[in-house]
Amino acid sequence: MTEDGAPVYNNTVTPNTDKEGRTCVGWLHLKQLRFFLKLSEVVLSFVAFICEELVEHCTNCGALYFFEFMSCTAFLMSVVVIVVYSTKIAEKVILSRLQIWDSCFTLIVGVLFILASVIFAATNYGSTLESISIAFGFLASLAFLIDCFLLWKKDNVLLWRKNTEKGKARPSGLPGETRPLQEVVQTESTTN
Secondary structure (H helix, E strand, O other): OOOOOOOOOOOOOOOOEOOOOOEOOHHHHOOHHHHHHHHHHHHHHHHHHHHHHOOOOOOOHHHHHHHHHHHHHHHHHHHHHHHHHHOOHHHHOOHHHHHHHHHHHHHHHHHHHHHHHHHHHHHOOOOHHHHHHHHHHHHHHHHHHHHHHHHHHOOOOOOEEEOOOOOOEEEOOOOOOOOOHHHHHHHHHHHO
16 A cells, blocks of 8 residues: 555456446357357367277278368367457457358358268268267267358348348448449549
């Protein structure tokens, strides 16, 4: 304490609060259901990867390696997505573009992961570890596809949205002219 009764050291860490004064957590950019889906994607793909790594024998090693690649890629990319949504990076990027990137990634990984799981299930050696890794692979790909569905249906993240003024399709989140190109060319040619 100083002579006037004020503390010598002030708190250097203050809680992050939203507009209503509630304390915010890092995953504020994700709705609660999507946050838990993202966490389940990380955990399920990581367990699938670990179980697959413990497999000692394979009949078709190409299928095993494809499953290994997909489970590792799904795990690492899901961690990156959670980090982006949980840090200040999400505030620096336009949220609609981040969601479009997230929906594309989630759809591609979900489809490829389910494909890898089906191929690995059809060609495995039959060990318990292979069966467990396949089961976690299917669960992880299901989590990815549900997450993608929620992005598209509930959050209305679409690659192409309808332009409300002209009724024409244009890329969502991209600023630009709302006039057709022909009008722009005609206007420029008359001014020159």
